[in-house]
Each structure stands twice: as C-alpha cells, then as structure tokens.
Amino acid sequence: MTALTFTFVVLAMSAIAGFLGALTGLGGGVVIVPVLAIAFGVDIKYAIGASLVSVIATSSGAAAAYVREGYSNIRVGMLLEIATTVGAIVGAILAVHVTTHVIAIVFGLVLLQAAYQSLFKPDQETACPTESDALGKRLRLGSTYPVDGTRLEYGVRNVPTGFGLMFGAGTLSGLLGIGSGALKVIAMDRAMKIPFKVSTTTSNFMIGVTAAASAGVYLSRGYIDPRVAMPVMLGVLAGAFFGTKVLIQARVRTLRIIFGCVVLALGIEMIVNGLTGKV
Amino acid sequence: MDDQRLETNIGNLLRTGVLLSAATVFAGGVLYLARHHADRVSYHQFSAGGAIVQSFRGILQSAAHLNSEGLIQFGLLLLIATPVARVALAVVGFALERDRLYAVVSLIVLIILVLSLMRAL
Numbered sequence A: 001m002t003a004l005t006f007t008f009v010v011l012a013m014s015a016i017a018g019f020l021g022a023l024t025g026l027g028g029g030v031v032i033v034p035v036l037a038i039a040f041g042v043d044i045k046y047a048i049g050a051s052l053v054s055v056i057a058t059s060s061g062a063a064a065a066y067v068r069e070g071y072s073n074i075r076v077g078m079l080l081e082i083a084t085t086v087g088a089i090v091g092a093i094l095a096v097h098v099t100t101h102v103i104a105i106v107f108g109l110v111l112l113q114a115a116y117q118s119l120f121k122p123d124q125e126t127a128c129p130t131e132s133d134a135l136g137k138r139l140r141l142g143s144t145y146p147v148d149g150t151r152l153e154y155g156v157r158n159v160p161t162g163f164g165l166m167f168g169a170g171t172l173s174g175l176l177g178i179g180s181g182a183l184k185v186i187a188m189d190r191a192m193k194i195p196f197k198v199s200t201t202t203s204n205f206m207i208g209v210t211a212a213a214s215a216g217v218y219l220s221r222g223y224i225d226p227r228v229a230m231p232v233m234l235g236v237l238a239g240a241f242f243g244t245k246v247l248i249q250a251r252v253r254t255l256r257i258i259f260g261c262v263v264l265a266l267g268i269e270m271i272v273n274g275l276t277g278k279v
Numbered sequence B: 001m002d003d004q005r006l007e008t009n010i011g012n013l014l015r016t017g018v019l020l021s022a023a024t025v026f027a028g029g030v031l032y033l034a035r036h037h038a039d040r041v042s043y044h045q046f047s048a049g050g051a052i053v054q055s056f057r058g059i060l061q062s063a064a065h066l067n068s069e070g071l072i073q074f075g076l077l078l079l080i081a082t083p084v085a086r087v088a089l090a091v092v093g094f095a096l097e098r099d100r101l102y103a104v105v106s107l108i109v110l111i112i113l114v115l116s117l118m119r120a121l
Helices: A002-023 A029-039 A045-067 A074-097 A100-120 A134-138 A159-176 A181-191 A196-220 A227-245 A252-276 B001-036 B056-064 B069-097 B100-120
Strands: A143-147 A151-152
Touching: A002 A045, A002 A252, A002 B001, A029 A045, A029 A100, A029 A227, A029 A252, A045 A100, A045 A159, A045 A196, A045 A227, A045 B001, A045 B069, A074 A151, A074 A159, A074 A181, A074 A196, A074 B001, A074 B069, A074 B100, A100 A159, A100 A181, A100 A252, A100 B069, A134 A159, A134 A252, A143 A196, A159 A181, A159 A196, A181 A196, A181 B056, A196 B001, A196 B069, A227 B001, B001 B069, B056 B069
Parallel strands: none
Antiparallel strands: A143 A151
16 A cells, blocks of 8 residues: 555545544544454554654644633543553553553454444433532532533542542553543443533543653553544544534434444454454 | 633633644655655554654754654654643642642642653653
C-alpha cells in the first residue's frame, strides 16, 4: 500500500469511527484499534498509540461544550484523576512488557462488554441520593445539576470504591490506548451514586487527562508513529465533531444496535486472533 | 472566580489547544504526503522510530527543520499538553478560590502527569 492510500483509507475509517463513537457515546478509540490491527495489519502497538492520541483529541475538543451545559463536576473529576493517572502509567508500563497476544485478548473482552452495553442496556437514570455520605461530605463532592430549568442537588457516596474502580479504568486505558469511558461511568454512576448525566460528562472530562498520563510512556517507546497517528487523530476528531452536531436528530437506538454488532464482531475477531497468535 | 467560570475558561483553553494541534498535524500531514505519497508503507512489524519521533528534543529539532514527521509529532505534543494545561489551570483556579484541599489534589495530578511525561525528555 502506498502512503497516500493508507492515509486516506485510515482517515475515512477513523472519521466513521469518531462519528459513530460520538453518537453512541462509546468513543471512537474502541473500534480504531481492532480495525487497524485486523483490517490493515498494523502492529497493535502503533494502533494503540494512534488511538490514545485520538482519545485525547475528542475529550479535550468536547470539553468546552460539556462545561457550558453545567453538568460536569470538576472536584469529583480531579479527585478521581489521581487514581486514573496512576493506573494509566501502570497500564502503559504493562503494555510494554506483556505480549501483544495478551493485549489483543484483553481488548477483545473490553469490546464484548461494550457490545453488551450497547445492545442490551439503555442508559438510565438511577435514583440518586441528595445527601453525601461522611467522606463525600468531608471532601465537599456534592453539587447541583440542571434538570428542567432548575438545579437539583445530588450527593456523592462510596468514594473509596469509586477510587478503586477508577484505578482499574486507568490501567485499562493505559494498556489498550482507549478512554475506558464506560468503566469510568460505572464507577461514578453505579458505585458513587452520581447522576448519570453528571457521570458521563465528568468521565469525558477525565478521559483526556488519563490518556495524557500514559502518553509519556507511549511516546518514549515509539508507540506513537506520526504516519499512523496523523490520519487517525484528524479523522476521529472530524467525525466526533459532526457526531455531536447531529446527536439530537439521529435515531440513536438503531445506531446503537448497528454499532453494537460491529463491536461484537470485532471483539470475537480480536480474541480469536490473540489466541491463535495472529495479532 | 466561581467553579462555573473556572470550568468555562478551562474548556475554552482545551478547545484552542486542540484546534492549534489539529492545524499543526494537518500541515505536517500535507507536507508528509507531498514528499512521501508514493512510498510503500507497512506497519506490520513494530520498530521504534528513533529520537526524531520519540523524545521532546528530537521532535522539536526535526519540527524546526520542517521535517514532516517531526511537525506531525510536534502537533501531537501540543495535543498531549492540553490536558496537562487544564490541570495546571485548575491548580491556579482552586488556589485563587482559596480551596486548599482541591488545589493540593490538582497539584498531585499535575505532578503525576509531569513525572510521566519526563520519560520522553
């Protein structure tokens, strides 16, 4: 393949991934790595390096819009970033030392989880307590968020559990070059009882900082190749930009099913390739 | 400065950083394709790219010489710097609010990020 063909085909693929990732809320990185590895035969190290870069781009690019809506909780985000950044460094060092087969298999399992979530679990509001527990109060984590024109109060609970889950999310992010937004949302929404909308926007805010923590390791090891990262970063960014623009009109349910099936197929493919030693 | 204004400033800073980075990567990409469009490429075998793309010093030097790959990598460095700048701004913001707890929390995150990036010095 010539450099010209590679650049444009990867650019187009990344734009589609970024677009669908923004529409479904799953992020683009999770499909970029398997597509590069399986369809283009790109070494998984280059693929996760390029994906990590695109994850920072979409997180930072969307932050301004999310902040304006007044959902994200900067205190919760900052506190949990201590856990995600340390986890991300651990994950990136792991990525250097484990074989690519292991990375492929772990990646496949993450894809299966994402497919399951996309196909069977509609995002739902769980009942949120308005009072923080003792530690949540001491850390002043409770805040308010907009609902129908007024601002509702919410409390924050189970901080240590959330902190532990965030360490895991950071490790996965550093190991696989993904944002691991799904696990971040689970940590906040399920464990810490933070409203779903606050959890997703705060998670998006945290993803870029988490990814930046593993970027140093990736860069110094040569995982970030400019010739691969360039079309991926520009494509995902453009796709995600348009994805957020059409978010309201699109038939998200149908898209989630299509995207879920694609992710499911990629997950199985990654696990098989990892087991047979092809990736 | 209240939390909301602080966050709005941070959000705008991040967007500017991303736009600047994307423009640099795009310029580097155009230059790369102009010079190397007919090259045969294969990324099947991993081999680290050398100091030009792996260390801050190498990237800055090659970008200054308008090496296309160095320029792309410099754009990516700008991108990696945006979340770091966000955390640094949060440290300042919380300090101005006299919120000592979260100024320290943000500072810890900043130190972790800087220590991690120092690997690529």
